[in-house]
Amino acid sequence: MTLILVIAIALGILMGLYVFPxxxxxxxxxxxxxxxxxxxxxxGIDIGKNKEVFNRIxxxxxxxxxxxxxxxxxxxxGAMIISYSINLPLWEAAAVGSGMGWYSFSxxxxxxxxxxxxxxxxxxxxxxxxxxxxxxxxxxxxxxxxLYAIAPAGATAMDTxxxxxxxxxxxxxxILAFITGVVLSTMIPFLVPFFLQFA
Amino acid sequence: xxxLIIFLILGLIIGLFDIVPEKYMDKIKLVPTISxxxxxxxxxxxxxxxxxxxxxxxxxxxxxxILTIGSIAGSxxxxxxxxxxxxxxxxxxxxxx
Numbered sequence: 486m487t488l489i490l491v492i493a494i495a496l497g498i499l500m501g502l503y504v505f506p507x508x509x510x511x512x513x514x515x516x517x518x519x520x521x522x523x524x525x526x527x528x529g530i531d532i533g534k535n536k537e538v539f540n541r542i543x544x545x546x547x548x549x550x551x552x553x554x555x556x557x558x559x560x561x562x563g564a565m566i567i568s569y570s571i572n573l574p575l576w577e578a579a580a581v582g583s584g585m586g587w588y589s590f591s592x593x594x595x596x597x598x599x600x601x602x603x604x605x606x607x608x609x610x611x612x613x614x615x616x617x618x619x620x621x622x623x624x625x626x627x628x629x630x631x632l633y634a635i636a637p638a639g640a641t642a643m644d645t646x647x648x649x650x651x652x653x654x655x656x657x658x659x660i661l662a663f664i665t666g667v668v669l670s671t672m673i674p675f676l677v678p679f680f681l682q683f684a
Numbered sequence: 685x686x687x688l689i690i691f692l693i694l695g696l697i698i699g700l701f702d703i704v705p706e707k708y709m710d711k712i713k714l715v716p717t718i719s720x721x722x723x724x725x726x727x728x729x730x731x732x733x734x735x736x737x738x739x740x741x742x743x744x745x746x747x748x749x750i751l752t753i754g755s756i757a758g759s760x761x762x763x764x765x766x767x768x769x770x771x772x773x774x775x776x777x778x779x780x781x
Contacts, residue, residue, distance in 0.1 A: 493721045497728020502738070505729055513726045520723040522691045527715040529695020530704060548770065555766035556759045563758015564751050571747045581748075582755045589720045593727055594688075601730045602744070605737050608727075609748035610755075617752060625760075632767065636759040674692050 490589060494608070517593055524590075525674065538667050541660060552661065553668040556636050557676065560585050573606075576684035581607045583676040585639030585669050586614040586646075591677050598681045615641050619649060626653035635662045640673060642666035 505513075542549055564582025565575050580599070584591025588611030596604025618637035626634045631654040638646035643666025651659040698704060704712060731737050737744065 489721060490724055493724040494728035494731075497725040497730075498732040498738075499728075500725075501729035501732020501734075503732075505733065507733060510730070510733060513730055516726050517723055518687070520719045520726070521688055524716045524719040524723065525688050525692040526695040527712055527719075529692045529697075530699040530712055531695075531709075531716070533696040533699020534702075534709065536700065551766060551770060552763075555762040559759035559762030560755040561758070563754040563756070563761070565754075566758070567750055567754025571750050573747055573751070578751060578754075581751050582758070585755070589724060593723050596727055596730065601727075601734050602737050602740075604727065605731055606744055606748045606751070609745055610751045613749055613752040614755060617756060621756075629760075630767065633760055633763050636763045637756045639755075639759065671692075671696075674689060 491612075514597065517597060521590075521593060521597075528670070532667055532671060535667060538664055541664055545661075545664075549661070549664065550668060552632075552635070553665045553672070556639060556665065557583065557585065557669060557672060559636065560639060561676075561680070574684060576680050577603055577606075580677050580680040580684055581610050583673065583680055584611040584614075585673060586611050586618065586641040587639075587670060587673050588612045588615065591673060594674070594677050595681065598678055599684055603684075614639060615645060618646050622646065622649050623653055631655060631658045632661070634658065635665050638662065638666070640666055640669040643670060 561579050561582045564578040568575055568578030577599070580595055581591070581603070584595075584607055588608050591611055592604050592608030595607040614637070618639070618641060621637060622634055625637065634650055634654050635642050635658070638650065641647075642650060642662040647659065647662060647666070650662045654662075
């Protein structure tokens, strides 16, 4: 799937470089907004269908929500602190960090609300988050408490990285990972625009 | 922006209340996939039309990588704080169940 998405964006870059005239830029933006509305609506239906998640949260106690909240806080603060070393404004780093691996959405929303350049950073950074999460997961599961394995995955803990989490940890951790991914995915559409207000 | 949040919340409500019959769910799962391929193609086109990005792609890539490392390190650190503050253990959860 990631490959298809990377091909889509690469094909777009080539079309933008060599084929499309500059005049269609406005229409591209309108197309993106329309696409995002459709996507979020159907993602919403899919997430809302997972009523077991809500029941699980009740069983485990609402305290469990502190897990995704910790991951979100850490991701955002970590990006903000490290932004000093790369000369990137603080709130721009916060917006990129709050994408938490949901690269398709966060990149596009940053592009729409801020700039195409920061959108490109958001895309690459969040793609790398998914790739690095997959690469370091076996190591983290081996040397840390299993719960740590959820953190690098961020929002991808509910889909692409979930099979790996379940392979290297326990079923309990996998359920927590899924819940965390769902909660983070619901938070991201609010978080990224929130930080972009200040950027 | 508000428009996007409204669409997300509308979707969540429809999902929660089972308004969509189960037999259409497989098709519904396909829609976000198709739309994101379309959206990323458009976003790629915008990148291609922006010479500033194409010329600085190495710097952009490096910045992205450093941000990712910061984010992952931060999230691991906050899980540590979460675990130490919450006295959270899986055994306790099983008792709750």
